[in-house]
Amino acid sequence: MNLPNKLTSLREALPSFVRRLAIALAVALVSALAVGASWLMHRPVGYSGNARVSSTLSPDFASGFDVAWEVTASDLGVSGSLLTYVKVDGFIVAVFGEKDQPSTLVGLDLSGKKPSVLWRREVPDVDSPMFAWEDSVVVAGQTIRVADGEVTATWDTPIPTYISSYFDDFNKKAFINVGGNEVNPADGDFLRVTSPVIVICYPRDKPDAVQNFDYLCLGWNKDGTEAWRYKVNLSPDDLQGPGLPLPVTAVDGYVPVSRNFGYADQQVGAFLHLADGVLVESATYNADALVPVADGWLLEGGTDDPRQRLLVTLAPDGTEVSRTRLADPLMQLSDLDFVKCWDEDGRVARPTSEQAASTLTSGEFPWASVCVQRNQHSKEGFSMLNGHRLMATNGAGGAENGTYPLSLIAATDGSLILSLPPKDKDSTDKNPPMNLYAAPSGIQLASLEDVGLHDAVPFYDDLLIASPTRSDSWLTRLRSFLGFYPHPDTVLMGITPKRAG
Template sequence: MTLADTPTSQRKPLPSFVRRLAITLVVALVAAAAICVCRLTHRPVGYSGNARISSFISPDFASGFDVAWEMTASELGVSGQLYSHAKVDDTLVAIFKDKDQPPTLVAIDLRGTQPSVLWHRELAESSAPILTWDDSIVADGQTIRVSDGQVTATWEFPIPDSVVSGISDKGLPLLDVGQNLDRSEKMRFVAVQWPVAVMCHAGDMPKTFQDYDYMCLGYNKDGTEAWRYAADVRGFDPEKPGVPMNVPMVNGYVPTKRSSNVPGAEANRFLNLLDGSVTEPVSADLTTLTPVTDGWAFSGTMADDSETPTLVTITANGTEISRTPLTDNAIRLQGPDTILCWDETGQTVTPTSEQLATTLISGEVTWAHLCMHTDDNNYPPRITAINGRHLYVTNEAGGADRVSYPKTATISTDGSLILSIPPTHDDREEPAPPETLYAVPSGIRLASLEDVGLHDAVPFYDDLLITSPAQPDSRIARLRSFLGFYPHPDTVLMGITPKRAG
C-alpha cells in the first residue's frame, strides 16, 4: 500500500456563517468584559472622609482624583443645571435653574457616604445677591434657617435687585458686608462677615431738602434696623463721614471713604459697626490700609523724613500708635490682601503691626501656619509665593521659570499643592483650560480634573470637592458615558475625593 505524500485532515471545515457567528460572539464577549471593567474601574467610590469644612484641599489629593458620588436633577428633586452654591452651617446650599422655570433653592447634607437632600424652596427670579449669615441665608426678603428651611424673619425692606459694593455714578444702592460683590453674577451667594449688613441709599432729593449723598443703615440678621448715619462722598461736607469700605473689621470698626474722584480722597473716618457711631477725622492711606491685631497699618513716611518708606500703625478707631521705617527692598503693602495667612484650622490669622513689619522686611512669616503673597499690580491679582517660597514651572530647556497663579486657585492645607488653571495661561483667554494639580514650588503636574471628565471644582471639605460637570450632547460623550467614563449625561452635581491607593 502506498501512503499519500500529505496526510489528509480528518476535520471538516466549519460553515462560513458559523465561523462568522463565533467571531461575533467572541468580540461581543470581549467588548462586554471591557465595558464591565470600565464601569467597575470608574464607578463612584463614596465619601468616607473626615467632613472637615475648609477652603483648602487635603495633601492626599497628590495621589489624584476619584469620584465620590454623582447626583442627577431627579435625585435632587430639581430641574435644570447648577447655577450657584455656598457652604452654610456645614450644609451645601445650591440654586438650580432651568428655562421657563423658577429657580430652586436646595439644601444638601454631604456628611454621609452619599448626599441627602434636606429641603427645597422656589425662589423669585431676581438679580439681588443671596446673603449667607451664620446658620441662615437671606433670600426673597426672608431669613431662612438652613438646617430645616424654616423662615425665621421677614425683612420690611428687602435687598434691592441692583446693588453694588462701590460708589456708583448711577446712584445705585451700596451693599457692604465685608467683601466685594461680583456684579457680573446674579443671585450670587455673598457671606456676611460683619455683625450687620450695611445698605447705603443715594439721596433722591435736592440738597435744599436733603443734606447728604447717601443714607447708610445697618441691618441685623432678622432685617431690623440697627442704626443709620448720613454720608458724604463728594467732599462737599467735610463734617460728614464717607461710606464704609468692604474690608475685615478690627475690634468692630471699619474705615469710611469718599469717592475716588475727590482729590486726595483717603479713609476719613472709622465706623463702629456695633452702634453706627463714627470717629473724628483721621488721615490714612486707604489703598494700603491693612488690618492688624492692634488696629490698622498702612504705607507712609517718617514724620521728620518724607523719603523714608514707613509702616504706620493706628488704633482701630484711628489714633496713631507708631511708625516703623522699612528698608528699600522691603515688600510693599499693596492693600489688605498683600499677605493672606491662616492657622492650622483654616481660620484667617491677623498679625500684629510688629509681625507685619518683620515680614515686609524679611519676607518670612513665623506667626502663621500658611500664607500666600499676592501681587495686586496685576489684574486680576495673582499668587506669587506660598509660605515665602516663590512659585516655579519647568521650561522647555529644563530650567525653572518663576510664575504666578490666579488668586482663585486653591492651596493644600500644608502649602505643598495648588489646584489651578496652568500658571502660563493668559487670564484674558477664554475658555480657560481644566484645573490641574501642581506641586509647590516646583510646578510639577500631578493630576488634572480632566482625568475624571471635569473642568473645575471648589472645596467643601478639605477632602471633598464640589463641581457641576459640563453636559456636552455628542455621540462621543454618550459613548464615553456608556463605557463608564465621567461625567454621565444626567449628572448635575458631583463630589470628588482623593484617589485611593490601588
C-alpha cells in the same frame, strides 16, 4: 483526518450566517466585558474622610483624584438647572430653577458617603441678591436657617434688585457693604456677609428740597429689621458729614469711611462700626495706604532719615496706637497686600500688627502655616510660596520661574497647589483645567480633567466639590456609556484623594 483539518472542515460546513452570528456574539461579549471593566474602574468610591471644613487641601491629594460621588437634580428631588451653590455653616445650599420660574433651594449634608438632602424649599424667582449670612441664607426676602430649612424671618423692605459695592456716581445705583471685599451681585452668586449687618446706601430719588442728602445708608440685621441709619452727602463742597463705607474686610467690626467716594484719591476721615452704625472720627488718611491686620490697621509714615521707615499702628476704630521706626526692612508695608496666608486649620490668616512688623524686617511668616505671595510689580498671580520661588515646566520640558493665577489653592502643609496652569505666552489652550502641582517644583501630578472637571473648590480638606459643564453631545454620552465622568445629567460632583491601588 487529523484534528486541525477536521475542525476546519466543521467550520466551513457551518452556514455563513451562523458564523457571522458567533462573531457578533463574541464581539458583544468582549465589548460588554470592556464596558463592565471600565465601570468598575470609574465607579464612585464614596466619601470616607474626616469632614474637616477647610480652605486648603489635604496633602493626600498628591496621589491624584477619585470621584467620591455625583448627583443629578432627580437624585435631589428637584427639577431645572443648578443655578449656584454656597457653603454655609458646614452645609451646602444649592439653588435650582429656570429663568422666570420659581426656584428651589436644597440643603445638603456632605459628611456621609453620599450627599443627603436635609430639606427643600421653593422660593419666588430669584431676582434680588442672595446672602450667605452666619448660619442662614437670605433669598427672595426670606431668612432661611440652613440646618433645617426653616424660615426664621421675612423682610418687609425689599432688597434692591441691582446693588453693587462698585460705586457708580453717574448712574446713582444702590451701594452695598457686606463687611468684606468688593462684590458684584450681577454675577448671580451668594454674597458672603462677614459682619453683623449689611449696609445698603440708597441714592436720593427726590429733589434736594425734599431729600437733603445724596445717599441714605441703612444697616440691616439678618432678620430684615433696621439696625441704624445715617445720611450721606458726597458733594466736594461739603465734606463734613459721614461718607460711604469702603468695601474692605472689616477689622473687629470696623471699616473705613470715605467722604469723597467718587474721586480717585479717597480720603478716610472716620471709621464705621458696622453693628451699631457708630462713626468714630479720625485723622485723615489715604484709603490706599491703610493695610488691615488682625488687631487694627497699619500705614507707613516718613522720618527725618530716608533710610528708615515709620510704621504707624491704628486701632480698629482708627485711633492711633503707636509709631515705630523700622530699621532696614526687607519688605515694604504695601507688600502685605500681595500676600495670602492660611493657618494650620485651613483658615485664611491675618497677622497682628506686631507680627506684621516682624515680617517686614525679617521677610518671614512664622504666624501662618502657608503663605503665597505676588510680585509687587505685577498683579498677575502668585510667584512665591513660603519664601520659595514657585517653578513651572516650560514647553521644552525645562524648569523656569512660574506665576500662578490668584485662584490658586494650597495644601495645608504647602506641598501642593491646585491651580490653573501658570502663565505661558506660548500656550494655545484658552480654557485649561485646574491641575495639581507639587510645590514649589511645579511638577504636574494630576489634572481635574482626569475626572471630567474644569475646576473645583475645597469643601473639606479632603473633599473638593464642583458643578460640571453639562453637555448632551454624542461624545459625552459615549464617554458616559464607557464609564467616564461626568455623566450627562450630573449637577454636582465630589472629588476625594485617589486611593492606593
